Amino acid sequence: MMSRTLWCSAVLLASSAMAPAAETHALIAQIKAVGKEGKGNVAAGKAWRELVQQGPAVLPEVLAGLDDASPIAANWLRSAVDAVAARALAAGTLAAAPLEGFVRDTKHAGHARRLAYEWLVKVDAAAPKRLLPGMVNDPGQELRREAVDVLLKQAQGLFDAKDEDAARAAYQKILEAARDHDQVKFAAQRLDKLGVTVDLTNHLGFITRWALAGPFDNVKGIGFRTAYLPERGVDLKAVYDGKDGRKVRWLEYTAEPPATVADLRKLGLVDLNKMFTDDKAGAAERMREATVYCYSVVEARARRPVEIRAGSNNALRIWLNGEEIFFREEYHHGVEIDQHVGKGTLRAGRNEILVKICQNHQDEAWARQWSFQLRICDAIGGAVPVTVVTQKLPSATGGE
Amino acid sequence: MNKQLAVSTAFLLFFAPILAAADVPQFRGTGGAGVADEKNLPTQWSDQENIRWKVALPGRGLSNPVIADGRAYVTAASGFEQKRLHVLCLDVKTGKQLWERQFWATGTTLCNPKTNMAAPTPATDGERVYALFATADLVCLDKHGDLVWYRSLAGDHPTIGNNVGMAASPTLWKDILIVPMENVGESFVAGIDANTGANRWRVERPRGINWTTPLVIDNGGKAEVILSTPGRFTAHNPATGKEVWRWDGECGSAPSPVAGDGMLFVPGGKLTALKLGNGAASPEVVWQNNKLATGYTSPTFYRGLVYTVSGRGVVSCTDPATGKVLWSERVDGTFSASPLAADGKIYVASEEGVVSVLQAGREARILATSSLPETFLASPVASDGALFLRSDKHLYCMRK
Numbered sequence: 001m002m003s004r005t006l007w008c009s010a011v012l013l014a015s016s017a018m019a020p021a022a023e024t025h026a027l028i029a030q031i032k033a034v035g036k037e038g039k040g041n042v043a044a045g046k047a048w049r050e051l052v053q054q055g056p057a058v059l060p061e062v063l064a065g066l067d068d069a070s071p072i073a074a075n076w077l078r079s080a081v082d083a084v085a086a087r088a089l090a091a092g093t094l095a096a097a098p099l100e101g102f103v104r105d106t107k108h109a110g111h112a113r114r115l116a117y118e119w120l121v122k123v124d125a126a127a128p129k130r131l132l133p134g135m136v137n138d139p140g141q142e143l144r145r146e147a148v149d150v151l152l153k154q155a156q157g158l159f160d161a162k163d164e165d166a167a168r169a170a171y172q173k174i175l176e177a178a179r180d181h182d183q184v185k186f187a188a189q190r191l192d193k194l195g196v197t198v199d200l201t202n203h204l205g206f207i208t209r210w211a212l213a214g215p216f217d218n219v220k221g222i223g224f225r226t227a228y229l230p231e232r233g234v235d236l237k238a239v240y241d242g243k244d245g246r247k248v249r250w251l252e253y254t255a256e257p258p259a260t261v262a263d264l265r266k267l268g269l270v271d272l273n274k275m276f277t278d279d280k281a282g283a284a285e286r287m288r289e290a291t292v293y294c295y296s297v298v299e300a301r302a303r304r305p306v307e308i309r310a311g312s313n314n315a316l317r318i319w320l321n322g323e324e325i326f327f328r329e330e331y332h333h334g335v336e337i338d339q340h341v342g343k344g345t346l347r348a349g350r351n352e353i354l355v356k357i358c359q360n361h362q363d364e365a366w367a368r369q370w371s372f373q374l375r376i377c378d379a380i381g382g383a384v385p386v387t388v389v390t391q392k393l394p395s396a397t398g399g400e
Numbered sequence: 401m402n403k404q405l406a407v408s409t410a411f412l413l414f415f416a417p418i419l420a421a422a423d424v425p426q427f428r429g430t431g432g433a434g435v436a437d438e439k440n441l442p443t444q445w446s447d448q449e450n451i452r453w454k455v456a457l458p459g460r461g462l463s464n465p466v467i468a469d470g471r472a473y474v475t476a477a478s479g480f481e482q483k484r485l486h487v488l489c490l491d492v493k494t495g496k497q498l499w500e501r502q503f504w505a506t507g508t509t510l511c512n513p514k515t516n517m518a519a520p521t522p523a524t525d526g527e528r529v530y531a532l533f534a535t536a537d538l539v540c541l542d543k544h545g546d547l548v549w550y551r552s553l554a555g556d557h558p559t560i561g562n563n564v565g566m567a568a569s570p571t572l573w574k575d576i577l578i579v580p581m582e583n584v585g586e587s588f589v590a591g592i593d594a595n596t597g598a599n600r601w602r603v604e605r606p607r608g609i610n611w612t613t614p615l616v617i618d619n620g621g622k623a624e625v626i627l628s629t630p631g632r633f634t635a636h637n638p639a640t641g642k643e644v645w646r647w648d649g650e651c652g653s654a655p656s657p658v659a660g661d662g663m664l665f666v667p668g669g670k671l672t673a674l675k676l677g678n679g680a681a682s683p684e685v686v687w688q689n690n691k692l693a694t695g696y697t698s699p700t701f702y703r704g705l706v707y708t709v710s711g712r713g714v715v716s717c718t719d720p721a722t723g724k725v726l727w728s729e730r731v732d733g734t735f736s737a738s739p740l741a742a743d744g745k746i747y748v749a750s751e752e753g754v755v756s757v758l759q760a761g762r763e764a765r766i767l768a769t770s771s772l773p774e775t776f777l778a779s780p781v782a783s784d785g786a787l788f789l790r791s792d793k794h795l796y797c798m799r800k
Contacts, residue, residue, distance in 0.1 A: 037551075037556050037598070038592075038596060038598040041549040041550070042549075044549075048547050049546060052546070070555075072550065072552045075552070078502065079541075079550075082501055083501070083547075142479070142480075180480050182480070328559065329559075329585075330585075333563035333564045334510065334511075334512065335563075336510060339508075339510050
């Protein structure tokens, strides 16, 4: 195995051998200056061509430029890496060592390291076997995913051979390592078959305990655009004027566990149809054109960036500590785990999460869901440990 | 010179002077018509016959290849949650990959499982390829694979997207790329400078799902771009985006209209024939036929007749003057791909990989069927004596 010193030397050698470093830096900076609406495109295009002409010596620096590049600039830079590397590969001048050095340096962004890895394996077919076993807990989503894929193949062999103890251990390891929900689901299903109880709701960090306030009006979508009182500060003792003259109080809700271990869309599901009905006609009917607020408090050990990920077939807004971090006005076009992502920062200690869920007028059989699920995780989907704070509500009864 | 060829040649001179008649510059070829001026195309193929080359693609896609200057450009999407976007350039004669560029999705990748992020078809002027993805990532590369410019439309407008996926394709008019971006979020059509990627114009559009591709027509010597949205047609000056006329009526949200003989044929729950007005005058309905519902597929106007294929495989030939159905034939399969008219024949490709070839004209005749065991959702195109079929795994070139 190549030593770390050698890799670092190779990186330094490659980055200093051919391209004037200052010029390379300036070209990368020019590309990273691109903005919205095509701003900076012309200058970036010129810089891109000059950068690519410098050849493979610039690869480590361009890859490193991805670390703090905007998503727009990142696509400019990644295409430059591809162009340089493809031409160097064809010319036989694409060196493995600088690429491997970059891949192994976990200080760099996961997507940049993955890009370097993909070019590395084109010049060193043995690299995956050498690198992937050490990437099972990689901070980069795609590298970790491929490492977990290797484990899945190994576990499949144990499973097929009916070596149940070894298979259980293998799938437990996979469950701990996996972040992409398809791999998590597969491992959980296998563990279930092997007699291991898996609590994916907790494993993935779903919030299951909420206080709910509603219904408020959402005729013609007004509720999505109207800041009802809970948006101005949650008071669990408050009584609000709700839809059709109802008096609205906060209610307790605890999500039920899913019927099957890997029913991902049911994990932590808050089903508002079970809590709110329309009894205007004398019989309880499904609520239409209504808005409900859902509130939860969690305690975190330390301040840290998080992703609040949600799945819902309804229009929704999400606030973290009073700051809106996500909104989407779309109804009944499909629901998936993690389909909505809001980015924010957890404080050390108490954090408030408020979700507004709106139901529209549609009455088709496929358009009746009024629900959501929500979890707190890191940038690649790993659950962030928090403690849900039990809320003391003044009344166990619902809206009048 | 026959009438169809004259129309195509005039179109090329009027709208895209760089291209050759054999090129396929956009969704369904020149003018989006689904017509190719080709001869001696194969009507049958198998592993032993007429498959000149077959290239494995790095991911799925519903886009058809675009072809110019001996190069075929094709898009694909791959990876977990389809976050990897691909643009490939192949040598038309051999299928050899000349280059590939990849990009990271910056918009939502959620969609119905049937579609994917490489649903929109790119456009090319022979020197460059303009690739739009369902993530609202828009890439301009030159024919050598150098990045000319890049736009993240979802970065510009973060609410862009819908949970079923987007599929409308861009259309090139002179040096303006007309980019349809109708969705449930910020909804618009933009005229984007093909040289710089900057907006020349932008018109607001209704929010909702719309997969129809802009259609550029010659209306009395003036270019107009037709934008179709459910319930409304609007015609705009492609240089400025200014609305010229509008027509309210039934239009589908998936299939795109076609033009022929001073008429527009508007698919949807029924097929509507409109006679174009002069100047700002709205078109008039000539006929409507509710037996010609096309589902996802767009019609074709070829040698004075209109051809449609329903989702369940009913191919119909209709008199454009009267709306009278001259014949209908049922062919095998279910259909998302639009028909191709070329070489006096109509090619229809089923999702199950059965391509039926029918004789064009007033008499029904099925000439041949061939089958490939893959899923086909992309519309077939033809160029330079060859037929190109794109499955979810491969791009095929059929040539005698």
